[in-house]
Amino acid sequence: MTTLNINEKEYQLDLKGHETLLEVLRDNLGLTGTKTACNEAECGACTVLVDNNSVLSCIILAKDVEGCSIETIEGLSHEEELHPIQQAFLDNGAVQCGFCAPGFILSTKALLDKNPEPNLEEIKKSLDGHICRCGGYLKIFDAVKDASKKLNNHDTKK
Amino acid sequence: MLLNPFNYHSPKTLKEACNLLDTLKNARILSGGTFLVNNLKSLKRRGLKTPDDIISLQKIPEIKGIQIKSDKIMIGAMTTLNNIAQDKNVEKHYPILRIVSENIASTQIRNMATIGGNVACRYAWTEFASCLIALEATLHFAEKKKLKEISAESFFKNNAKPEGLLTSISIPIKKDIIAIYKRVSKTPGVDLPMLTVCIKVSLKKNTLLDVRVVINDGASFSKRDVSIEKALEGSNLDENIEGKFLSNLNPETYKLDNEYKKELLRIHSKYAIQKLLVQINDNA
Missing domain, CATH: 3.30.43 (Uridine Diphospho-n-acetylenolpyruvylglucosamine Reductase; domain 2)
Known part of the structure; x- marks a missing residue:
């Protein structure tokens, strides 16, 4: 049996070894927030966080991340309350068709965890693995800046 | 599936x-x-x-990470590109390794891809090749009963027959080294390189020593340009280094199939040598 730690919950799975993390998340566990698009590591729609680093679940074998902490878009919100990054994406109109959004949001989280106040260049660099076919990049960059403010305020309130 | x-x-x-x-x-x-x-x-x-x-080599901790061992920087084969880009020792001794890493693919890929995989796949355009040859790196392999070492320069040759498992890459730490890396791709975003130029010199009393110039044409393995190296070796900074470099560059020796690519090599070699001279000035 393979044990995967996803969104701080442990899942026991019977895996043969050739399953990608993307397939396991969507097909075995029903966590369909992680999207399948190009399937060849070009678009970033399948991005998840493994030990707080953004990676592409379509080219990771699920067995290779046994023992790591995996985070998907489902792990961000607390019940009905959205995560500040999700809220910032909505507030800034950064979500159009929404297909690329889970990936963008997780990469934003990885960025802001390491660098709470990134400049535009740093934002662009850390989102370079994502494609938005609606072309909403400028709104997305605005959303990341807003999310950075929201999170910093959130931290100071605490 | x-x-x-x-x-x-x-x-x-x-x-x-x-x-x-x-x-x-x-x-x-x-x-x-x-x-x-x-x-x-x-x-x-x-x-x-x-x-x-x-x-899968993911679960072998002994071939991950970066260490300083006496006069060498040892990079485990399973060290990811972003780990290299963010390492303090790399930044201190060879920031060029960070520059090479940061230019590869996208953030997610750099979080996964390892230097060992990048090197051992032996694609002609592999990004680390030029830089590792220029820095005189050694590749360490392990087999069931023996350990082997091969220089990066001999590894990236058509007749090399690599065997075993690449475990680490070591680069000698030397003082007064200046190295620059120039990369050209078709689009400014995530793209494979068409051309890379890497120049390394060690500067002693305003004289260029141990010069290595490594060029990758995107179609064949990275190789040293010996005629430029010879021309620059021992040159004084008062001389016309840029002129010497460019007059000894012969695009015909590379697999560049049209005039456009040859011109590209000339232009970017010029940028590369100018960048090196600026960096020498900045360090002075």
């Missing part, structure tokens, strides 16, 4: 991995997976045979 079934092996130690590799001769080695897993998908799509055994 994205991949055809295979036997998945996940050794915990280097020894175990070498033994597995010895018994399973046709197994493919999985490091970061960014080349291999895509390659497996493509084989499946085209209805070609896929490997029966995959040996």
